[in-house]
Amino acid sequence: xxxxxxxxxxxxxxxxxxxxxxxxxxxxxxxxxxxxxxxAASDPTSAGYFQQAIGDRVLFAVDQHTLxxxxxxxxxxxxxxxxxxxxxxxxxxxHADEQGTSAYNLALSGRRANSVIEYLxxxxxxxxxxxxxxxxxxxxxxxxxxxxCYNQNRRAVTVVAAGGLS
Amino acid sequence: MRLMITxxxxxxxxxxxxxxIAQQSRGPLRIEITEGVIEPLPVAVPDFIAETAxxxxxxxxxxxxxxxxxxxxxxxxxxxxxxxLSTPTSFSSPIQYSDWKTLNAQALxxxxxxxxxxxxxxxxxRVFDVFSDAQxxxxxxxxxxxxxxxxxxxxxxxxxxxxxxxxxxxxxxRVVFVSExxxxxxxxxxxxxxxxxxxxxxxxxxxxxxxxxxxxxxTGDRVLYTSYETGFPKVNVLDVGTIERRALDVQAxxxxxxxxxxxxxxxxxxxxxxxxxxxxxxxxxxGGPLVRLTSTPSIETAxxxxxxxxxxxxxxxxxxxxxxxxxxANGGEATRISFGKGRYGTPVWSPRGDLIxxxxxxxxxxxxxxxRTDGSEERLLTASFLDEGPTWSPNxxxxxxxxxxxxxxxxxxLYSVDITGRNLRRVPTNLSGSDPAWSPLLR
Amino acid sequence: xxxxxxxxxxxxxxxxxxxxxGGLFLNAxxxxxxxxxxxSLISSEEFAALALPNEAPVIAVETPVSAQPSVQDDAPIIVxxxxxxPDPPKPEGVKPPAAEGLPAIPESPITPQTDxxxxxxxxxAAPAIDEQSETVQPDQAPTPAPAPRVAPIAAPAPALDAxxxxxxxxxxxxxxxxxxxxxETPATAPKEAATEIVTEAExxxxxxxxxxxxxxxxxxxxxxxxxxxxGTDPISDAVAEAVASETPEPAQPTGPPLTxxxxxxxxxxxxxxxxxxxxxAAARVTVTVGFSLDRSGKLVQNSLKFVTATQGExxxxxxxxxxxxxxxxxxxxxxxxxxxxxxxxxxxIELTFNPEGMRIK
Numbered sequence: 001x002x003x004x005x006x007x008x009x010x011x012x013x014x015x016x017x018x019x020x021x022x023x024x025x026x027x028x029x030x031x032x033x034x035x036x037x038x039x040a041a042s043d044p045t046s047a048g049y050f051q052q053a054i055g056d057r058v059l060f061a062v063d064q065h066t067l068x069x070x071x072x073x074x075x076x077x078x079x080x081x082x083x084x085x086x087x088x089x090x091x092x093x094x095h096a097d098e099q100g101t102s103a104y105n106l107a108l109s110g111r112r113a114n115s116v117i118e119y120l121x122x123x124x125x126x127x128x129x130x131x132x133x134x135x136x137x138x139x140x141x142x143x144x145x146x147x148x149c150y151n152q153n154r155r156a157v158t159v160v161a162a163g164g165l166s
Numbered sequence: 167m168r169l170m171i172t173x174x175x176x177x178x179x180x181x182x183x184x185x186x187i188a189q190q191s192r193g194p195l196r197i198e199i200t201e202g203v204i205e206p207l208p209v210a211v212p213d214f215i216a217e218t219a220x221x222x223x224x225x226x227x228x229x230x231x232x233x234x235x236x237x238x239x240x241x242x243x244x245x246x247x248x249x250x251l252s253t254p255t256s257f258s259s260p261i262q263y264s265d266w267k268t269l270n271a272q273a274l275x276x277x278x279x280x281x282x283x284x285x286x287x288x289x290x291x292r293v294f295d296v297f298s299d300a301q302x303x304x305x306x307x308x309x310x311x312x313x314x315x316x317x318x319x320x321x322x323x324x325x326x327x328x329x330x331x332x333x334x335x336x337x338x339x340r341v342v343f344v345s346e347x348x349x350x351x352x353x354x355x356x357x358x359x360x361x362x363x364x365x366x367x368x369x370x371x372x373x374x375x376x377x378x379x380x381x382x383x384x385t386g387d388r389v390l391y392t393s394y395e396t397g398f399p400k401v402n403v404l405d406v407g408t409i410e411r412r413a414l415d416v417q418a419x420x421x422x423x424x425x426x427x428x429x430x431x432x433x434x435x436x437x438x439x440x441x442x443x444x445x446x447x448x449x450x451x452x453g454g455p456l457v458r459l460t461s462t463p464s465i466e467t468a469x470x471x472x473x474x475x476x477x478x479x480x481x482x483x484x485x486x487x488x489x490x491x492x493x494x495a496n497g498g499e500a501t502r503i504s505f506g507k508g509r510y511g512t513p514v515w516s517p518r519g520d521l522i523x524x525x526x527x528x529x530x531x532x533x534x535x536x537x538r539t540d541g542s543e544e545r546l547l548t549a550s551f552l553d554e555g556p557t558w559s560p561n562x563x564x565x566x567x568x569x570x571x572x573x574x575x576x577x578x579x580l581y582s583v584d585i586t587g588r589n590l591r592r593v594p595t596n597l598s599g600s601d602p603a604w605s606p607l608l609r
Numbered sequence: 610x611x612x613x614x615x616x617x618x619x620x621x622x623x624x625x626x627x628x629x630x631g632g633l634f635l636n637a638x639x640x641x642x643x644x645x646x647x648x649s650l651i652s653s654e655e656f657a658a659l660a661l662p663n664e665a666p667v668i669a670v671e672t673p674v675s676a677q678p679s680v681q682d683d684a685p686i687i688v689x690x691x692x693x694x695p696d697p698p699k700p701e702g703v704k705p706p707a708a709e710g711l712p713a714i715p716e717s718p719i720t721p722q723t724d725x726x727x728x729x730x731x732x733x734a735a736p737a738i739d740e741q742s743e744t745v746q747p748d749q750a751p752t753p754a755p756a757p758r759v760a761p762i763a764a765p766a767p768a769l770d771a772x773x774x775x776x777x778x779x780x781x782x783x784x785x786x787x788x789x790x791x792x793e794t795p796a797t798a799p800k801e802a803a804t805e806i807v808t809e810a811e812x813x814x815x816x817x818x819x820x821x822x823x824x825x826x827x828x829x830x831x832x833x834x835x836x837x838x839x840g841t842d843p844i845s846d847a848v849a850e851a852v853a854s855e856t857p858e859p860a861q862p863t864g865p866p867l868t869x870x871x872x873x874x875x876x877x878x879x880x881x882x883x884x885x886x887x888x889x890a891a892a893r894v895t896v897t898v899g900f901s902l903d904r905s906g907k908l909v910q911n912s913l914k915f916v917t918a919t920q921g922e923x924x925x926x927x928x929x930x931x932x933x934x935x936x937x938x939x940x941x942x943x944x945x946x947x948x949x950x951x952x953x954x955x956x957x958i959e960l961t962f963n964p965e966g967m968r969i970k
Contacts, residue, residue, distance in 0.1 A: 065442070091397075098552065098570075099527070100509075100511075100527070101468070101481075101488075101511040101512050101525050101527075101554045101555070102378060102379065102512075102554065102555065102601070103379065103423060103424040103437065103467045103468045103481075103511070103512065104465065104467060104468070104481065104483075104488055104511050106378075106399065106423055106424070106437075106439075106444075106467070107437065107439060107444035107465040107467050108465065110421065110439040110442055110444060111442045111443075111444075111465070113442070114441055114442025114443075115442065117442075118442070131398075132421070132439075132442070133397070133398055134399060134421060134439060136378075138353070138376055138378075139351065139352075140350065140351050141351060142351075143349070143350040143351050143573075143574040143576070144573060144574050145551070145572045145573050145574075145576065167614055170618065171614070171617065171618075171621075193957075194899060194957035194958055194959045195867070195954055195955050195957065195958045195959070196958075196959045196961070197872060197875065197876060197958065197959075197960055197961070198960075198961040198963055199876050199879055199880050199883060199960060199961065199962050199963065200963045200964075200965070200966050200967075201876070201877075201880045201966070201967070202880050202883030202884060202885040202936070202962070202964065202967060203880070203881060203882075203883065203884055203885070204884070204885050204886075204887050204967065205884055207884055241886055267942075272935060272939070295931065295935070297935055297938045297939050297942075298934065298935070298938060302931075328924075330928065330931070331886055331889050331891065331928050332889070332890065332891050332922075332924035332925050332926075332927050332928025332929070332931075333889055333890055333891075333924060333925070333928070563888055563889070584888055585888045586887050586888040588888075
């Protein structure tokens, strides 16, 4: 029985995670920030686990795209996970807070995504598995217009999806 | 002796008067005036005259649109209709100038509308310079389909504006923008186009994907914009008439955004982001090689052409903060033109070629400003929590931009301001919108 | 004592000599052009006929002037506007709106219309002199009104003048050329004089004014008018010039020069009506306008003319001139306040409107 349920759960997890779309900002009627949150967090091979147990985001200072030591440490964990779960690819979203003009923030968010990618690549993850997605200031998660919200929005989010990227 | 003195004195007295007599008559008195007033010109726009029974509503509505156009510039003020002492009863009836002078109306616009058999409308008008007791220029007449009555009204207003200010108008034009709904962290965006005064809104895309920064072609028939429909930011071209769209034909994996047409209608300049670096590239809207114009490790974005197509203005943070630069249309050395304290972005060249509008951030505030094309005479026109993304009216006198309010309930709206900084007003549309781009005058 | 007498005599003599001959040096330095006002002789009846209208510049009597000819005359240019406005009233959905594209189909514009303008006058001209007298009510659009009245006069002239006026230095009169069947009323005649002159001379049917016009120049005419003068009356012209060469001015005392305060008062008076559109191209044009005032400080009809302007597009110069003209007319409606005893000094004025300090304030 136990075996069966575990199998069922795992199978379900795998099937469900396969449904997630790596580029969830387009035709799938994107709403909210950070998709692909499926799979039980208890399953260390699931995206849910990646997101909740390991942590999928790193934060940045105003106008900066450099990684802090804490960020690097977190990215180490992310890299390890990716190296373990080779069937996953990742889209690295870059974000910026609203204190800037639209196009510049798009470019800045691209820099942030790229910082994460370069770091992961330096930890051995194959670059073909990683894709940057600059989102500028389009998808804040905190919407007050204060620094307490801004510093949450200046982020890069690693969104993993099984099956790599199309 | 005494006699001599008397005679001498007598002569002297006589001759003192001589210089006055000998004075030549002078030329005209020449005076220079340097102080006038700046105030809206009072104008009277009585209802147009309906020359056919069906034209009654059109006559009133068209006159209202003409008046709204003129008042909306901030250069005119309307004399209220209930103050009129007399109103013209036919298009050719003589004008009682004294009636209008009493009201201090300096300009008078009369017009007439007639409906035709096949749904056609004829609109004609005259402008009068009241204090000169004379008509100003020729009358004009327009014809068109009845459902384009607003366009005809705008054309009337353009002609009147032109007669009085000596410059081209901007009323018969459209604005493409991003219409927004939903909460701040889940905005649904879709492309929309409307008359410059907010009427006749038409949606060009649905809201299933984020869209940004649409820009008209020089003839107003196509729009370039950034779309996330593939999941990643890419430049699309959309035909306004058919609403058909396609991706701009560049490398599949390229992340492209911030596109603009060149004045020839086929050159496209845009930003491309690769490995975290953003540079400016050029290509053609119907396909062609992607030509790199900048190659620096800094961010180069928001490029735009000068009206003659020979220069490109853009923003770059190569100096450490975002500043404005100008380079030749084929790339090459770039000259910095912004030097104030703060960050500068979103530069747009005026269609008159004389100014560049921009967004400036300083001390936690955003401003829309203008400067000469060499960077001199910088003037800030607005100040608020977040203003950005200016676009020019076809005659280079008015700037429209996005203003966002602060906080969790913050929403974006379109505003316009005159280049003198006067007449800041919200564009009358109920929609929440951003990223406006003004079309040229429609033909 | 004697020495005192000698000194006094020498002082007085020197004064006399200076008074007599010092003026010579002054003259050499100030070769001011002689302000000639052309004068010719007219009978008192003629004068009366002309004098009346001059008195009623601002009054309603003017209205018949603007009796508009029919649309055809001055609504020539049909702008394309047969456009399709692509504004489908259905803002929903992404469905392509049925067809319309933005750009419209331009029609052939101007030429057909100018033909219309030309043809209109052929309609019987109603010499509505009798009708016109003072009729003020605008309702009385005289039935023959529309085209006919304009008649032969307007035909060729306005077509040309109107176009020319747009592009060259602005002139007051041509604006009205298309509409003003000027000769109708005595009241209007002097005002229309400038443009009408060209054609009126050809059509004697319009009563006293036309026959007198070549002889009388109460006011400086606009440039177009001048071309007619020499042709019509060479002899009276020669006489007029001979008369004019004498300077009538010296006969009247001009008084002390206008004080700074008086000039400043005048500047302010005009400036109050001078509306500057500070963001416009016209605000970059400095325009000089010349005009004459009568003794009550009111603008002399038809005397306002364009003198010069700094560089700029014709549209900008035109707009600057119009704004200047409006300023002078509006604030001068009740007459400018200037000292009567100094009238010769300010009867002719050239005002330069310099908006440099007002640009984009």
